[in-house]
Amino acid sequence: MERRLPSAASQPTGKVAPIGHEPAAATKPSPSSQPSPSSQPSPTPRPKRGVPEGLWQKCDGCQQTIYRKEAEEILNVCPKCGFHWYVSAATRIEQLCDAGTFEEWDAGLRPTDPLGFRDKKPYAERLVAEQKRTGLSDAALTGTGMIRARRVACGVTDSSFIMGSMGSVVGERLTRLIERATPQKLPLIIISASGGGARMHEGILSLMQMAKVSAALARYSRAGGLFISVLTNPTMGGVAASFASLGDLCFAEPRALIGFAGPRTIKATIRVELPKGFQTSEFLLEHGFVDRIVARKDLKSEIARAIDYCTR
Numbered sequence: 001m002e003r004r005l006p007s008a009a010s011q012p013t014g015k016v017a018p019i020g021h022e023p024a025a026a027t028k029p030s031p032s033s034q035p036s037p038s039s040q041p042s043p044t045p046r047p048k049r050g051v052p053e054g055l056w057q058k059c060d061g062c063q064q065t066i067y068r069k070e071a072e073e074i075l076n077v078c079p080k081c082g083f084h085w086y087v088s089a090a091t092r093i094e095q096l097c098d099a100g101t102f103e104e105w106d107a108g109l110r111p112t113d114p115l116g117f118r119d120k121k122p123y124a125e126r127l128v129a130e131q132k133r134t135g136l137s138d139a140a141l142t143g144t145g146m147i148r149a150r151r152v153a154c155g156v157t158d159s160s161f162i163m164g165s166m167g168s169v170v171g172e173r174l175t176r177l178i179e180r181a182t183p184q185k186l187p188l189i190i191i192s193a194s195g196g197g198a199r200m201h202e203g204i205l206s207l208m209q210m211a212k213v214s215a216a217l218a219r220y221s222r223a224g225g226l227f228i229s230v231l232t233n234p235t236m237g238g239v240a241a242s243f244a245s246l247g248d249l250c251f252a253e254p255r256a257l258i259g260f261a262g263p264r265t266i267k268a269t270i271r272v273e274l275p276k277g278f279q280t281s282e283f284l285l286e287h288g289f290v291d292r293i294v295a296r297k298d299l300k301s302e303i304a305r306a307i308d309y310c311t312r
């Protein structure tokens with residue numbers, strides 16, 4: 001039992017941790033029943049079962065086991081079914097910005113625990129653990145960079161850090177990003193990957209971030225700025241209900257889950273059978289909430305094209 005706890009928290013930092021999903025090697029390790037040879041050093045995070053850890057990954061889209069390298073080569077998209085897998089905020093920046101052009105802003109902002117909140121464990125401890133596991137200080141990365149030689153202000157949220165939820169730091173980083181983009185007349189790109197919405201651990205301070213970021217966006221819009229919001233899997237809750245839905249253009253990755261409350265919650269509340277494909281990018285495109293579905297490989301070009309088209 002004691003050996004399993006660290007393993008659950010030791011997803012690969014940054015690069016390609018699957019969301020809500022342990023790598024194949026992690027299924028049912030049952031360390032107690034395994035006659036572990038004494039020659040093997042025990043403190044390795046996860047016991048190996050035949051396949052080297054991280055080489056294969058089960059796809060959430062088609063449930064097939066995929067050679068991870070193959071998916072990585074096409075920007076972490078399933079080569080079998082085209083499902084867009086999780087990518088970390090840092091990898092997003094790499095995929096989106098011209099090499100070496102990104103400069104992070106407000107990296108020094110750090111989350112605090114104003115309420116002394118605890119659920120299964122104290123929030124303060126959770127923050128330290130999440131920071132160690134993901135290599136991020138909080139769930140958003142913001143700054144400026146070039147997209148095909150066009151300077152932009154750009155922010156990304158990362159669903160691996162407390163579900164990408166918006167606490168004070170995420171809200172403040174995004175607000176400052178927008179407020180800097182305004183006088184500098186920079187196009188603004190925010191890529192959302194937040195299954196969490198407002199971060200309950202910070203209570204009302206999280207909720208007010210929705211209004212704060214939205215107000216900054218309104219000023220940005222009045223000043224004539226172009227905001228492209230990119231919705232990825234998942235974009236839910238208070239993130240979907242604030243900045244993520246406020247783009248002048250809303251792009252979405254294929255088959256992303258986008259909504260406010262999850263489909264199961266809605267179904268249980270209103271007791272109505274939900275339409276097929278409810279809360280997917282494709283459904284939202286059909287109903288006018290999304291302007292275009294853009295595959296990850298095309299995102300950079302599409303953003304550059306939209307900037308040229310809208311800012312001339």
Ligand SMILES: [Zn+2]
Nearest residue numbers: 059062078081
């Ligand atoms: Zn697949």
